[in-house]
Amino acid sequence: MHTSATDLGNVASSAIVALPAGATFLTTRTDTGLEHVLVTPDFSDAESVAFAIARSMNARSDEVDEVPDLTRTAHVARLRLDRGSTPRPDTQAGADFTVLSRVIGDMLKPGEWVAMAVRKPSKSESRHNKIWLEHFGVRTHHSLAPNAVVMQLLAGGTDARRAMDLTVRTASAIPGFGLNVTGEKVSPAKLVTSFIVLAVLLAGAGIASMLIPQIAWPWWWTSIPAAVASAAVAVLFGRQVLPSFARTVRRLLPWGQVPVPSRRFGRWQPPKPARTVQNKETGALTEVPAQDGDYPLQENAFLVGPHLPLAFVSPHTGAGSGSASTATRSVPGELRAKVGPRAGVVDDSPVHLSYADMWEGLAAIGQPGSGKTALLEHLWGSLACDRKHPGAAFGLPARNAMVAFDTKGDGKATEQYAKWMEFAGDETDVFHVADPTALEGIELFPDLPGQTAHEWARDVVSAMQYIWGEESIGARSFDTLTNVMQASKLIARHGIAQRVVLRTLPTDASPWFYANLLLTNEGDEIGSELFAALADAAVQPDAPEEMAQAVATLSPIYGTGVTQAQRRQLVEAPRTKISALVSAEHWWSRPSTRTWDELLDQDRAVVINTGISPWGHVLDEKLRTDLSSLMLFTLRSAIRRTCVGWFESGRAVWVFADEVKHIANVSAEVISWMRNDARAYGLRCMFATQTPDTLIPELRRILLGFGTLALFKQKEGTTVREIVATLTLSGTTWDTPDLVNLRRYEAIISTIYDGSELEPFNAVMPDYRGERDAGTWAA
Ligand SMILES: Nc1ncnc2c1ncn2[C@@H]1O[C@H](COP(=O)(O)OP(=O)(O)OP(=O)(O)O)[C@@H](O)[C@H]1O
Ligand SMILES: [Mg+2]
Structure with missing residues (x-):
């Protein structure tokens, strides 16, 4: 994990040094999301360098066959130094460079891009840069870092103004960039205009000397062909037949590249400090003011720290920004310890959720087949194992009752819950509600003492x-x-x-x-x-x-x-x-019944299956949801009777439900109570849902307010936007592609530790079931 800019710089500089000149770091927004691409001329180490760079940002690198087409935007601009600009000291040492990638991500419209081509500086460029900066009293600067690179920044925009804007805004988001810059249009227009002006002047001069006898210029007639030649050159530049910067750009763009920054023309004037000169003859002293000297590089080239180009390929501080690369955010260190059940894998090592904070609930949200049930099952299994060894997991209450609702209809989760419990070496009370032959049931409405x-x-x-x-x-x-x-x-x-x-x-x-x-x-x-x-x-x-x-x-x-x-x-x-x-x-009318109250008080692990029984009995769908909701409602009543003061006395009731809409389809009342008022009863909800958009709005809001969210791939527009809005509350930037582009069994986890919100991160779910069956699973 490279949290500090120094660490990042070290890794970046070793990766970047291996890059050939002309490597282009590119961010573009396609119709599906942000793409971050490193385009290199073919070279043998391309893959390993890309990997090293991706590692340095905790991102993932994928080789792509097709580079993004940058010719979709008609207008291209490049960054230029404002004449006479002097460097400002870099007060940003250690600043979070992820800001840059975020800014880039936020400002691009579909089709637009920003790209940075880099090369190594020459010895004299580095030396001149150092002298120049020192002249202005700048002694710490990213461009002085070993392996700093010379970059040229271009952007493609939907119109010329935007393209110019993009370059300037990108530069101003680079921490410690410290130079005044502008954007200039990349087009042959300037060259064309100058040759046209030249042609007009030549023609004018020729005609003038022909008509006005006072101007006796014997070679007057040569100016006409010269004017014609110059007009021809203007046309050739305009049509991009003659080499020009604009032509180079046009030729490189289809390959996803932009030109390497060129070197400075002409001699470099070093800055000179103010001094006093004595006239040898008269002995008089004159003050010679300080001279700022020339900018050490060509006006479109900038020497920058080796980590800065990485911002262009860093998925904007976060998750999924397109198929080319989806980031894995940094994981809060607290979750690396065994503070609760595993919640996935980040960077090849597990992250955990905090048992102590679980009373704020967990909601797994994602489209069908994204892995929600697999996660809930594993959490159930972890809990089953951990509760047998009190003290093994920090923050787990001493006594834990567990209830799971399998309301999906296929009974699959029930099977798995039971298997996990068996794996933990414990017993489950499974109730197959649809089974007419079963003898054991739950008395949902028991006769309470003194009740009429x-x-x-x-x-x-x-x-x-x-x-x-x-x-x-x-x-x-x-x-x-x-x-x-x-x-x-x-x-x-x-x-x-x-x-x-x-x-x-x-x-x-x-x-x-x-x-x-x-x-x-x-x-x-x-x-x-x-x-x-x-x-x-x-x-x-x-x-x-x-x-x-x-x-x-x-x-x-x-x-x-x-x-x-x-x-x-x-x-x-x-x-x-x-x-x-x-x-x-x-x-x-089952002959032998227990009550919720008994089951809870005895810390049982109860599974309610309202779907198909192992012997093939089914309830119709309506009845299934009616009974499921009724179970939840009656469980709530029992919790209110039986679990008073449980939180304080170190007891808990864990409720797992695979599809919330089956247990709360017309009213959010019970779930709302569970989320907001049930802490003292020791209640902990672990819920999943496929389609929050079909839930009643209040319920959706409650679910998104759960302490821990496991957000799997999701495509439905409203839901995606709502989730993004929730994630953004944490203060980090998220965008819809972050969710849409998640891979299967990958989730964005937003959770809390010790009562504080942590920054959401991406985690990959291991195949927990497979691990269990292979005996490699660990809590
Ligand atoms: N991390 C994983 N690795 C491999 N296979 C997995 C993983 N997670 C889930 N699966 C498999 O993918 C399938 C779908 O997973 P799961 O049932 O958890 O999805 P779901 O999100 O609950 O779907 P639904 O909304 O339909 O209930 C299952 O067959 C499961 O075994
Ligand atoms: Mg499921």
Whole structure:
């Protein structure tokens, strides 16, 4: 890691010294993003030098067959020294040169480019430069570094002004550049104009001496052919037949190169200090003022430190700037230690996430197949291993309950979660919700001590409101459903169904089953019968008081005088809600159940699979998401009951969910609670989602506000922009191509350590599953 400019300079100078003259460092913006290219004339070491240069910036080098076409922009300019400019001292020693690459990245429009061709300075150029700088009192300067290079800077812009601007703005972003410069258009126009002017003058002179006898010039007639010749030269320059700088540029651009800076013409006037001269004859003293001397190089050439050209090929301080090179940013040193689970590999060594900061949550976001589940699984596996060895990982709570939701449908994650747990030598409680033959279930709505049937029913209906939304279950439906659920609960608890004679009803069914009947989903008759049975039981001498109350609350539906038509109207809205859930009756009525509270309190590792069971049972998609959301909601209720004060007492509940939209599709309420209010309960959320754009906006905002973000490849425009905006909050510059151009299994990680935001960086995900199966995985 070369964090200091000195380090970078050292590496850069050893890499750059191997480059042949004419090597061009280039940054261009293509339609897909920034490209950073080093174009060298063919030479044997090209690849290893490119690699060394890439290494020095923690970037990646790829050999490309096609160099970017720089002829797309019609206007080219080059950097020129402002006449009479004097150097300013370099106060920027050690300044972050990444600023330059960032500035370049930010100002280029598609098709535009800036390029720097470099060559080694001659001995006299270096010497002159030193003398010149010293004359101005500049003693530390990047151009005095060993292996400094002479560069010429050109830019291509959509119009001439922009091209000139690009050169100047680039130069002014070079830390310690310290010279006044301007941009000049690269075109043969100046040459053409001067020859035209010459032709006009010659022709004028000839004509004048012909007409005016006073000007007796015997050779007057020669000026006419000279004028014609000069006009011809102007045309030849204009058409770029004769060699000119503009022609050289035009010839090199298709090859992705720009011309090497040329040497200075003429003798160099060294600067002279002020001195006093004595006239030998008179003895008089005269003050000769200091002379600044000439700029030591040709006016378009600049001697610069060896690390500066690298800014042109440094992916602008960060991630993916095009296929030619995608950067890996520097990784905060804290994460190199085992402070938590591995989060990928940077520079061949692992980086970790901080367990102690995980209460702020983790969200993995990326398009299908980008590796989100693989990451979550591995985190689950790490946690499973680490929790068996308390103290092995700094910052991990002493006791950890784990819950994973596999809601994708294919049951694949469940399989993997179980395998990881087995790998850790621990047990998992897997619940295949779709399996009608399973005996073990979770009682999502347990009877709580002191809770009345009415309170219980309210809890249940609140959960239903969470999964379907308040529009779907309005105030009136809420009441009807509560009353019906309350009655159903009592019917189930007291075995009232056996009193029904119309048809034999099971007595061990769930309240949902009886609610379904009360809401007349199986006909009006059986509903009325069941109600009658309840009303009959309620008047028995030993009947609980709440039974009579339940009967009373159902009077708007089943009271005397209510017609079948009136009843139908009342139950119309709520009945579909219950009928949706009752198709999972096998889940509700499993003979052996535990509660969330028990599972949490015993630090179990629970996996809920709402997708296909290992024996091929499936739920329809709607039911799958309904049940998944219901599970999350009830888990939340259990956490609020059971996990009070867990954070303080060193306990944690880890919740893993593979696709957030399956557990929160209409309301962000629970997730929002989990993110904002659940710290004290020891909750830590590890969530993934493919398409934040389809999430409700509030949920998207909450997810992007999680402490750790693992951002995988993403193409959807709105999402990409939103993520970029989030990343940029850290104060570093990010652009859409950074995300779009991520490779498979590569992610931008934005995380925190000890409560502080760290600068995001790119990490490559190893094949954790493969490592596990090969036995090479380590937490
Ligand atoms: N680092 C990796 N190296 C090799 N293969 C990987 C890596 N990460 C994931 N894979 C494989 O790529 C496939 C897709 O990965 P994964 O299931 O994690 O993607 P995902 O982002 O969860 O996709 P989806 O959004 O569809 O759930 C899997 O078969 C997985 O085994
Ligand atoms: Mg997945």
